[in-house]
Amino acid sequence: MLDRRRRACANARSSRHPEETMSDTTTHHRICPLCEACCGLEIQVRDGQVTGIRGHDADVLSAGYICPKGVALKDLHEDPDRLRAPLVKRNGVFEEVSWDEAFAEIDRRLPPLRAAHGRHAVAIAVGNPSAHKIGLLTYFGKLARALGTRNVFSASTLDQMPKQLASGLMFGHWLTVALPDISRTDHLLVLGANPLVSNGSMWTVPDFRGKAKALRARGGKLVVIDPRRTETAAVADAHHFIRPNADVFLLAAMVRTLFDEGLVRLGTVADWVVGVDAVREVVAPFTPEAVAPGCGIAADTIRTLTRELAAAPHAAVYARIGTCTQEYGTLCSWLVDVLNTLTGNLDREGGVLFAKSAAFASNTAGKPGIGKGVSTGRHHARVSGAPEVYGELPVTCLAEEIETPGEGQIRALITVATNPVLSAPDGPRLARALEQLDFMVSLDIYLNETTRHADVILPGLSPLEEFHYDVAFPQLSWRNHARYSPPVLPAPPGRPAEWQTLLKLAAIVRGEGAAVDADALDEAEFAQDAERLFGPHADAVVAATVAYRGPERLLEVALRSGPYGDHFGRKSEGLTLAKVMAANPTGGIDLGPLQPRIPEVLRTPSGQVELAPPSLLADMARAAADLARPAPELVVIGRRDVRTNNSWMHNLPVLAKGPLRCTARVHPADAARLGLRDGTLARLANGPRQITAQVQISDEMMPGVVSLPHGWGHDLPGTRLRVAAERPGANLNALLDDQQRDPLSGNAVLGGVAVTVHALHE
Numbered sequence: 001m002l003d004r005r006r007r008a009c010a011n012a013r014s015s016r017h018p019e020e021t022m023s024d025t026t027t028h029h030r031i032c033p034l035c036e037a038c039c040g041l042e043i044q045v046r047d048g049q050v051t052g053i054r055g056h057d058a059d060v061l062s063a064g065y066i067c068p069k070g071v072a073l074k075d076l077h078e079d080p081d082r083l084r085a086p087l088v089k090r091n092g093v094f095e096e097v098s099w100d101e102a103f104a105e106i107d108r109r110l111p112p113l114r115a116a117h118g119r120h121a122v123a124i125a126v127g128n129p130s131a132h133k134i135g136l137l138t139y140f141g142k143l144a145r146a147l148g149t150r151n152v153f154s155a156s157t158l159d160q161m162p163k164q165l166a167s168g169l170m171f172g173h174w175l176t177v178a179l180p181d182i183s184r185t186d187h188l189l190v191l192g193a194n195p196l197v198s199n200g201s202m203w204t205v206p207d208f209r210g211k212a213k214a215l216r217a218r219g220g221k222l223v224v225i226d227p228r229r230t231e232t233a234a235v236a237d238a239h240h241f242i243r244p245n246a247d248v249f250l251l252a253a254m255v256r257t258l259f260d261e262g263l264v265r266l267g268t269v270a271d272w273v274v275g276v277d278a279v280r281e282v283v284a285p286f287t288p289e290a291v292a293p294g295c296g297i298a299a300d301t302i303r304t305l306t307r308e309l310a311a312a313p314h315a316a317v318y319a320r321i322g323t324c325t326q327e328y329g330t331l332c333s334w335l336v337d338v339l340n341t342l343t344g345n346l347d348r349e350g351g352v353l354f355a356k357s358a359a360f361a362s363n364t365a366g367k368p369g370i371g372k373g374v375s376t377g378r379h380h381a382r383v384s385g386a387p388e389v390y391g392e393l394p395v396t397c398l399a400e401e402i403e404t405p406g407e408g409q410i411r412a413l414i415t416v417a418t419n420p421v422l423s424a425p426d427g428p429r430l431a432r433a434l435e436q437l438d439f440m441v442s443l444d445i446y447l448n449e450t451t452r453h454a455d456v457i458l459p460g461l462s463p464l465e466e467f468h469y470d471v472a473f474p475q476l477s478w479r480n481h482a483r484y485s486p487p488v489l490p491a492p493p494g495r496p497a498e499w500q501t502l503l504k505l506a507a508i509v510r511g512e513g514a515a516v517d518a519d520a521l522d523e524a525e526f527a528q529d530a531e532r533l534f535g536p537h538a539d540a541v542v543a544a545t546v547a548y549r550g551p552e553r554l555l556e557v558a559l560r561s562g563p564y565g566d567h568f569g570r571k572s573e574g575l576t577l578a579k580v581m582a583a584n585p586t587g588g589i590d591l592g593p594l595q596p597r598i599p600e601v602l603r604t605p606s607g608q609v610e611l612a613p614p615s616l617l618a619d620m621a622r623a624a625a626d627l628a629r630p631a632p633e634l635v636v637i638g639r640r641d642v643r644t645n646n647s648w649m650h651n652l653p654v655l656a657k658g659p660l661r662c663t664a665r666v667h668p669a670d671a672a673r674l675g676l677r678d679g680t681l682a683r684l685a686n687g688p689r690q691i692t693a694q695v696q697i698s699d700e701m702m703p704g705v706v707s708l709p710h711g712w713g714h715d716l717p718g719t720r721l722r723v724a725a726e727r728p729g730a731n732l733n734a735l736l737d738d739q740q741r742d743p744l745s746g747n748a749v750l751g752g753v754a755v756t757v758h759a760l761h762e
């Protein structure tokens with residue numbers, strides 16, 4: 001045991017020594033933490049300054065791919081507006097304070113508030129970047145548990161909750177997500193996603209363009225369904241406009257066509273699927289003719305789309321944000337996998353497969369082939385009654401839970417890497433609600449539209465000052481792998497890592513005071529966790545991992561006890577953190593293409609793929625009732641640009657330069673009808689909610705649809721985002737209603753919302 005530990009230490013040290021290249025320039029390899037593509041980067045450093053960032057050609061996952069945001073890590077690191085010390089608001093003004101003072105302020109104010117009003121009075125909200133931070137992901141739960149509040153909110157209910165719910169109901173775990181096997185498929189049908197720009201989501205697929213090109217070069221076909229002729233549509237074989245919010249009808253009609261035309265084949269999973277007849281019954285109302293007007297797609301085209309999918313030797317259907325952030329998000333996410341299953345493409349090479357990640361893989365935990373499945377609604381939001389899903393309430397309930405008096409009213413909030421004032425519907429209402437709070441703490445790196453409302457802001461480190469290992473995304477990757485990145489630059493002395501901040505906050509909440517030492521606390525908690533997880537072997541695990549601390553230690557345990565692990569010496573060829581660290585300069589460890597995993601991957605109580613979960617069948621009645629609903633004249637949808645990342649990267653000069661990106665794109669026919677001129681301003685309105693945006697006329701839009709990116713609106717007072725404020729853009733979410741949700745997942749409706757547009761020029 002001791003020998004192994006020494007080796008681990010030695011390797012750990014050597015992998016921290018970057019390659020020496022020219023005289024005093026060093027080369028480092030770092031996974032990009034900015035989006036789900038998780039590209040491997042090669043970063044040059046000289047005299048403590050980043051001098052170059054490019055893709056790492058040897059990276060086992062991304063093979064040299066990079067986008068402009070990866071390059072912007074330098075700007076992020078150097079951004080003078082990025083917070084480097086805690087801020088405390090005194091008499092309405094933020095003052096820089098020491099870490100001790102910041103924690104003391106929280107200790108003075110938070111525990112008494114909790115004691116007076118109960119644990120649910122303190123809410124917590126967590127955002128997108130936390131998914132890219134091992135420290136936040138592995139230690140957030142400790143703070144949430146200490147709080148014991150049911151008021152847990154996250155950006156998941158602005159995003160992928162429908163996909164997670166549908167996957168959980170069908171396969172038994174919310175991270176058991178079926179991923180297109182892009183390198184071996186012959187036919188890829190994409191709905192409501194633009195991976196050429198977004199670089200993929202709930203599907204880690206760096207260089208989608210290259211992979212799509214390879215697919216077409218080997219004779220395969222890429223088909224895109226989107227109300228905008230997107231960058232992805234531009235490289236596809238076929239693109240069809242669809243009326244926003246109509247995907248549920250299209251997908252149901254495709255499923256019905258499979259049954260009608262005798263095209264249903266379950267293939268290799270035939271023995272593991274239940275519910276086929278129930279699906280056949282529930283799609284009965286959705287004939288291609290019945291859905292065609294609502295979709296804006298001809299019935300014959302719907303049949304052709306279906307036949308091509310069924311006829312392809314290997315095919316995959318993939319759908320993302322455009323199909324999740326709408327009224328039928330969960331139904332759409334489910335029907336996508338119904339199509340994958342009924343065409344014989346579930347769990348087969350070239351179809352859709354499940355990843356098997358090396359560490360923290362929830363879909364390798366527990367007994368193979370059977371499990372508890374998932375349930376929702378264990379508690380409900382106090383005001384709206386919305387059900388809990390995976391321990392969370394919809395973030396669109398946050399404002400009303402703060403505003404509405406009574407038992408259980410939210411009086412304090414902790415935000416962790418989230419900017420809901422811009423990212424969630426009806427941001428202005430939420431901003432007003434945040435002002436009513438008795439106390440607010442933000443873990444964030446900027447003083448922005450949300451954190452300006454905080455009483456205390458606690459900044460994390462620059463990504464270049466932290467080690468990295470992706471917890472979530474190897475579970476969603478196109479290929480299995482394990483990659484570790486050491487810090488590129490040393491953290492400034494005295495600055496805690498975010499996991500330490502979370503531990504301190506948890507201790508304060510538990511009443512242990514502000515003076516506790518985070519490292520000592522971590523050591524004690526690690527020993528307790530080891531006891532719980534490893535029983536009689538706990539002491540050996542503690543001893544074997546003593547070279548590491550914090551999230552690195554959890555990673556060591558997860559890797560060694562994971563599906564490729566060395567099981568603490570029982571499988572000597574297996575993975576350890578030291579081995580993964582040692583592979584950093586050579587691009588990580590490739591664990592091969594995805595493999596079929598049914599039935600082993602299933603965790604449903606039946607041990608089967610649940611093709612017809614009762615809650616989803618029941619919700620289809622809502623869709624059927626809406627079939628004849630007339631389409632609004634004009635609806636708004638979202639858009640992403642390669643130089644943006646939600647709300648928070650508009651302050652980086654390298655990304656901010658160039659043409660204005662926050663424009664309202666409208667079809668020429670709509671522009672003519674509404675008297676809109678290119679480059680002039682227009683007012684968009686949804687009931688009382690209004691914003692002003694610059695018009696861009698473009699025939700890439702479907703007539704009747706206007707597209708505007710989200711995450712803009714940097715003109716609010718009290719922020720410190722000097723570059724972003726120069727061209728603030730309009731906040732799409734100031735136009736949207738926070739009461740519109742997918743009832744099953746609680747996900748916000750962010751697209752397909754009826755708006756009016758008025759020209760503001762003379």
Ligand SMILES: Nc1nc2c(c(=O)[nH]1)N[C@H]1C(S)=C(S)[C@@H](COP(=O)(O)OP(=O)(O)OC[C@H]3O[C@@H](n4cnc5c(=O)[nH]c(N)nc54)[C@H](O)[C@@H]3O)O[C@H]1N2
Pocket residue numbers: 126127128129133155158159160321325416417418419420422423424443444445446448459460461463498638639645646647648710711732733750
């Ligand atoms: N209308 C509309 N709205 C949308 C969407 C849409 O398509 N249309 N998309 C939705 C989606 S998919 C998502 S994921 C959400 C995102 O919603 P959020 O997660 O709320 O928003 P972000 O803009 O990602 O804000 C991230 C916050 O984290 C901070 N941050 C960045 N790095 C760090 C770090 O290392 N540590 C800490 N502590 N903080 C950090 C940033 O300063 C910022 O405050 O937005 C959603 N909103």
Ligand SMILES: Nc1nc2c(c(=O)[nH]1)N[C@H]1C(S)=C(S)[C@@H](COP(=O)(O)OP(=O)(O)OC[C@H]3O[C@@H](n4cnc5c(=O)[nH]c(N)nc54)[C@H](O)[C@@H]3O)O[C@H]1N2
Pocket residue numbers: 035036128159191192193194195197198199200201225226227228230242243244245246247320321322323326637638639640641642643644645646707751752
């Ligand atoms: N450059 C960049 N990359 C990003 C982000 C970013 O902000 N900028 N954000 C990251 C995040 S948090 C996420 S979750 C992912 C999202 O990744 P994607 O899901 O690929 O996101 P989008 O690029 O917004 O693509 C959504 C598409 O849905 C279309 N759409 C809108 N409504 C409908 C509809 O009703 N039906 C159909 N079929 N299509 C519709 C839109 O026109 C758009 O093309 O991107 C990530 N990557």
Ligand code: SF4
Pocket residue numbers: 032033034035036037038039065066067068069070071199206
């Ligand atoms: S696509 Fe761009 S932002 Fe996303 S991980 Fe790769 S380099 Fe980073």
Ligand SMILES: [Mo]
Pocket residue numbers: 128159
């Ligand atoms: Mo997202």
